[in-house]
Amino acid sequence: MRTTTRTAIRTATRTPVDPMAELSDIKNEIVRREIEEFVTRPEEIVRNVALFTRAHERMQAIAAGIIEGDDELVDKLTRDALDADHEALEVMDDGLIAGMGVVGIKFRENFIFVPEVLACARAMKAGMNHIEPILSASGVDPIAKVIMGTVKGDLHDIGKNLCIMMLRGAGFEVVDLGVDTSPDAFIDAIEEHRAPIVGMSALLTTTMPNMGKTIEAFVDAGLRDQVLVMVGGAPVTQEFADDMGADGYGKDALACVALAKKLITEKRRNAPP
Numbered sequence: 645m646r647t648t649t650r651t652a653i654r655t656a657t658r659t660p661v662d663p664m665a666e667l668s669d670i671k672n673e674i675v676r677r678e679i680e681e682f683v684t685r686p687e688e689i690v691r692n693v694a695l696f697t698r699a700h701e702r703m704q705a706i707a708a709g710i711i712e713g714d715d716e717l718v719d720k721l722t723r724d725a726l727d728a729d730h731e732a733l734e735v736m737d738d739g740l741i742a743g744m745g746v747v748g749i750k751f752r753e754n755f756i757f758v759p760e761v762l763a764c765a766r767a768m769k770a771g772m773n774h775i776e777p778i779l780s781a782s783g784v785d786p787i788a789k790v791i792m793g794t795v796k797g798d799l800h801d802i803g804k805n806l807c808i809m810m811l812r813g814a815g816f817e818v819v820d821l822g823v824d825t826s827p828d829a830f831i832d833a834i835e836e837h838r839a840p841i842v843g844m845s846a847l848l849t850t851t852m853p854n855m856g857k858t859i860e861a862f863v864d865a866g867l868r869d870q871v872l873v874m875v876g877g878a879p880v881t882q883e884f885a886d887d888m889g890a891d892g893y894g895k896d897a898l899a900c901v902a903l904a905k906k907l908i909t910e911k912r913r914n915a916p917p
């Protein structure tokens with residue numbers, strides 16, 4: 645049987661980053677060529693070279709499949725990597741997310757456009773389909789319910805879905821509201837499920853303010869004291885989270901789980917006897 649999130653986290657081993665690593669040390673030709681051709685900011689070159697020289701060759705190949713938007717290849721390579729006993733977290737971080745990082749840079753610099761990114765997202769989902777049952781398998785009584793959604797106007801769901809997998813794997817029961825979630829939909833879900841935690845995701849600077857508007861809607865509905873609000877997504881920062889009155893910010897799926905645990909522990913500790 646494959647490991648659950650907890651054992652995956654405990655046993656995941658990482659080759660230390662080599663500060664002297666060079667582009668030519670990246671074994672996968674596609675990844676090497678993509679970085680050489682499309683990554684131009686010095687700090688991003690350093691980060692990607694460090695990441696991919698450390699990553700196992702199988703992970704580099706998965707990342708290359710993501711970058712090329714080849715869902716069938718990513719499907720196969722992810723399954724093969726898990727069958728070869730690579731940890732789900734290693735596949736997620738060093739393969740899938742690492743590949744999507746390069747896609748993001750190419751998109752930002754206008755080397756590729758929405759149709760290509762959609763193909764990459766499809767490839768990402770093909771890989772996530774294999775890690776989902778592993779990361780989501782907790783086998784313990786639910787710690788608490790969490791409502792998760794991408795805010796109004798925003799269709800990005802890859803990061804939110806990774807957070808959901810990890811939350812489920814850590815023992816949370818998650819109600820997924822999907823993308824483009826209106827404040828009313830969040831409110832209906834809070835009332836229906838009586839969940840103590842709500843998580844919001846936003847990937848666009850134009851939709852980030854909708855997190856604050858959703859929190860205001862919770863206040864207007866008299867629900868703000870009943871829920872703990874956590875926020876995340878690439879453009880979101882701790883400062884932004886504080887400004888809009890969220891209870892916490894997490895930079896990635898692991899941080900999301902740690903935050904949910906911290907919030908629920910504090911809430912239970914402070915609850916009247």
Ligand code: B12
Binds near residue numbers: 741797
């Ligand atoms: C894939 C993608 C798409 C796909 C989305 C597919 C899908 N099903 O999600 C498609 C092609 C549909 C798309 C569309 C668009 N996109 Co887009 N997209 C991306 C891309 C390349 C990757 C996003 C991603 O999946 N990253 C990988 C995941 C794993 O990371 P993540 O989402 O950040 O999530 C992690 C953390 O942030 C955190 N997290 C996430 N949510 C939460 C929630 C909580 C509670 C917590 C604690 C943590 C947490 O944990 C996650 C896991 O580690 C980014 C580039 C980038 N650098 O982010 C652009 C990007 C976000 N897109 C961008 C743009 C402009 C668009 C479009 C407007 C393009 C257009 N002209 O139509 C549209 C908008 C559509 C809409 N209304 O939403 C811009 C946004 C710029 C900005 N400043 O706002 C970006 C940054 C690209 C760029 N130009 O640099 N996009």
